[in-house]
Amino acid sequence: MSPADAGDPGQTRIYGIRHHGPGSARSLRLALEEFRPDTVLIEGPADADPLVIHTAATSMAPPVALLGYVSEEPARAAFWPYAVFSPEWQALRYAVDNDVPVRFCDLPAAQVLAADDRSGGRDALAELAAAGGYDDAERWWDAVVESSSDTGTFEAIIEAMAALRETALIEPESDTGSESTDGPESVAVIAEPGDAPTGATPAESVGGVGDPDPAPPEPDPLVLDRHTLIREAHMRQVLRKARKDGARRIAVVCGAWHAPALQEPLGPAAADIRLLKGLPKVKATLTWVPWTHSRLAAASGYGAGITSPGWYHHLFSETERPIASWLTKVAGVLRGHDLPVSSAHIIEAVRLAETLAALRARPLAGLSEVTEATRAVLCEGDETMLRLVGSELVVGEALGAVPPEAPTVPLEADLRAEARTLRLKQEALVRTLDLDLRKERDIARSRLLHRLRLLGVHWGTPAAGTVRSTGTFRETWELRWEPEFAVRVIEASRWGTTVRVAAEAKILDTAARPGSGVTELTEALEFALLAELPGALDGLIARLGSAAAVDHDMTHLLAALPGVLRTLRYGDVRGTDTSALTHVADSMLVRICAGLPAAVTGLGDDTAAALRDQLDTATTAIHTRDHAASTEQWLTVLARLADRPDVHGLLVGRTVRLLCDADRFDTDEAARRLAAALSVGNTAAAKAAWVDGFVGGRGLVLVHDRALLELVDGWLAGLSEAQFVEVVPLLRRTFGAFESGERRAIGEAVRDGRPAAPAAPTDTDPERGLLALRTVADILGVPA
Template identity: 60%
Template structure:
């Protein structure tokens, strides 16, 4: 008896197709099931039957020598391929994949899988349906002539696709894929299979139906194709990633909705609106049972008016907007993200093949009680606790090796202590590829991070700032064995780098590391010597480095000066501070330096008490005196005032000088310097701008002195001293 072959053309990730596949397989009872997918993934098929395998999941294939070259074949609960796998495993049928092997697909100079077009979705759109599942139910299932729950006519789908293929011929890559599918089918028949079911995309069904013809043309088409050594495994996937193009061609826009359609066949619409209500209630919005009932009625009515047997996503969305969201598109977007797309994250069993680095990561996150989630989760850490400290070290090590599971975030805890760290955790499927890429550096997260840091530090092109940044990251990641070599690399890079701006860019990071390194219990004595040597070179070269700069370069140097000044204040080491202030004094006395820099130097010296009020006023008067161009004066004022509006609020003499200069500008001069002045004063906070405006308009006299109530002031001083615990 000749073998029976039934080709079941489906839509990838379609709930209707998934239900139809189960019914068709149950009716046909094949002994062999061939599924569209990389044929070299056959050894992984058995894992799909594990109780610990929970969709959505994906087959991951990557080039063994170059893991960045990778591809995914995702499967959800409502994917026909997944349901076919499950049926075959539960019914002891032989099951295998029949598409091009990943070793060939990865070597092809094109994306894996289809071209992004969905022929069945195109048929649905041509029939006037904006939701494929509505079309499938109305035309394929309900309109098939079968009894309710019967098997749709897959032959009719194949016939429709044959008509489509007559208009658009498949490209060369698709022809090779179909040639390989036919070769696998021939081999399956030759091996003795009697009843064979082929589950493939509807577009391929005509190429696999009927007589297969001679094998020679297919063999010639596949001969000589480029090939790479590849590795395959299962990895967790997410619903949101199903909404993008994948190894199975076109993505879907509503995976959460499709999952709901597949898992809830009765009272589908009412149950959906119940989920929507729950999401809105979680946001403290008043949604009652009456809202759910009214939304269900509206969706069903819209479907009836449009001549459709069931409410689809379009009707459900309109009812959600009108009844549950009160027309608010922001709330509708929330429902779309949470439910229509969804963020379900799958799981794979522990015995799934993986690289040693991934196994170490899984063991670490389990021991640290961290969970992977497709939703962003805030994690606040207290580094005084051993568990939180280890969590921090793991997340920093992962960032070093390029696995950005955690991203530093603003703290949700009202504390400014250096023992606080906040992270935002979110697992993305692409991180599985990043783990494979990082595995070349070591078999554990710690060893991989250690090797990668040292490799970057030894690079001939590495700059001093980059070495210092690596040192800081290594301290945060607790890579203690790498610290001595990184310190030596920083010392060597500093000795070879003659660019003062490069040295200034590195200094704040070094000081920050010195200041906060003791929180993590690291000995940084040798780092202090590197920092001191760096500061000596910066102070010696700053006046010369500031000479002859254009405006852009002066702006950049001013930012670097501010960063170094702030960092030295953080270090609070008298000798270093004195050396830095001496350098600023030399800069302030230079007449051949951009006024932005000399004005900034004067301001910083005044703030640190190195320059008295009288001297400061004299320098401001000289900078604004007749003889300089208005634009030059504006640059000086920008450097002096910067973002410090409080200086002018409290120092009325300086405010009077600047006010007098601005008031005395001629019309054209005023227009010329207005952009610079707007940038300067626009950086003030709103309260500062408001106060200064009132003072200038006369609300607060600029020239008059301020009366001081000594008794009230004394009470304030004593109260402050009591709070600080110092003698009044």
């Protein structure tokens, strides 16, 4: 403390900041070290004071966020995010590092979550930017504040904000639900499902559909809304209490818009007490959660978002030659995508950025200058590569960490413990994880990820290349941790205290709902086996058996059967006892085979096409099961369908084809049936449907079977013009689905009048064969 301050009975300094800004953060840290306060007050939920102690933990690494949620309704939640370049975080770290008492001074989360939070009015920073000749508030703040570290800027900011507040409209006292535009706002609220995003305008207020030449909307005025006045009243009350508790040198860190309202003299407390009286409250719980840079970006929908968190982090952490080091990072990103970028490119880009800054009378090149230099020199005008740099660097991605001793629900603690045991790291970037289900650790990872998906925590999503139908020992996942998952874990905690118990309880609850049929129950059973939820299997199997016994719709059973058989196969791979499910699968197949002949009569084209796809899927599943009795039972019912004259031609053609593939019909039998279907007694549409069913999606049969090809070719050649016009749409769809090589081979065979697949040569050349044998012997190292 300086001699001038020694006899001062009390001094308060207000530091108006932007909630995420490296210049503000650096200037604030310097200002605090110069002022040396004995108490620090920070804009943030006042009921989060007990959590300040965790900021001193070595395992606490920003970006992090204070999470507040309604204890009985976790979906109602709010975040207060902090990055390393957030002034509030630097104020917290200063206080903790210097053993200075620190408190949050904004409305408690219990009142924030109870309020009807709405935003209105203009951004105060936009007004200042316009006055400075900028059309972009972000660029103005970046150029004027973030590119410097001057403690004197705080007084100028307060003066500017005070002048703006004098022109602001004060909201009438009767409206109690509006939120200020605070320039940047520090709270990110998770809305209820179906709510409009914060600040969204109702569709009916924009103008009716078809209104001619709607008038351009008037710019919103600056507003001192009632919620802002309430927040500032609470901040003043906390400031008064700190003074009453003996603090003499108080530093207040708040959003720049609030700074003028907290300056001395504070005025009488009675008016503030009246504003705060009777505010609604809820029971709220607070904790620290990891956050990401991408969630600090304005594009994420965060109200206090910034456009360039990665750039701001760089400015804060790189104090020596920040432009050169930034463009070096840009070059590294481009080289990582196989673009030739040399040191000469970097040097020229630095020169261009600095020249642009000098021409624009700026003390240091900002993001706009380095972006233009990147576009012109490093990307050579390629906007695609510039967007890549923007996503990977300008926004960037980093996931913070919180100490394990931070308050949490038991389910979150169990998840952390399991992830640590399985060496699964929560990361913000997408990472591909290949699992071999024959390894114990990999199968445990698969179980955890499936359980979390069931709970709505999609940390991992199955990759597009995952093979489920045949490759049952492999799984591929894409992992990415999102900050919102913290809320979903808290929501899921009502189902149980561990991930396994919670997943079992939720899947059983879902299966017990009245609307759950065989399809939904089959999907739930698949999930239960993939996630290994033994406590849910018996209940699900019993429920599925009951539902299948009373469901008389064959299409429902036919749609569910492949899932049941797939579940049997996955259960075998994962070592799960599925003997009870085998009985359910067998009984479902018996009912399908008994009811299918009656269910296929009198079908229209669309229904027949849908049933054809179900027959294909069921046939594949039954053959994959490799159970002789089931396969025989299925092929028998298909043979009955193939002989029925009252079945749609699409289905008859497909059953004949399936029976051919199963070696029940040989080529001659298939040709005989095709010839009968193309006979004079049938209509052109019926013939086309039979052909579509027989060869649809499987053109190789015509490539390799000359007799069948000649039958189809002869039928097509004999169509009249009217008949051809009638069937051409169906035929185009049928033959258009073939692979290009299949279509080419069929066309060549028809054109040349010869089989598309040449016969294997029968003559051999002994001399050439001997040469090949000698070469193989040399490769293997054996005497010829």
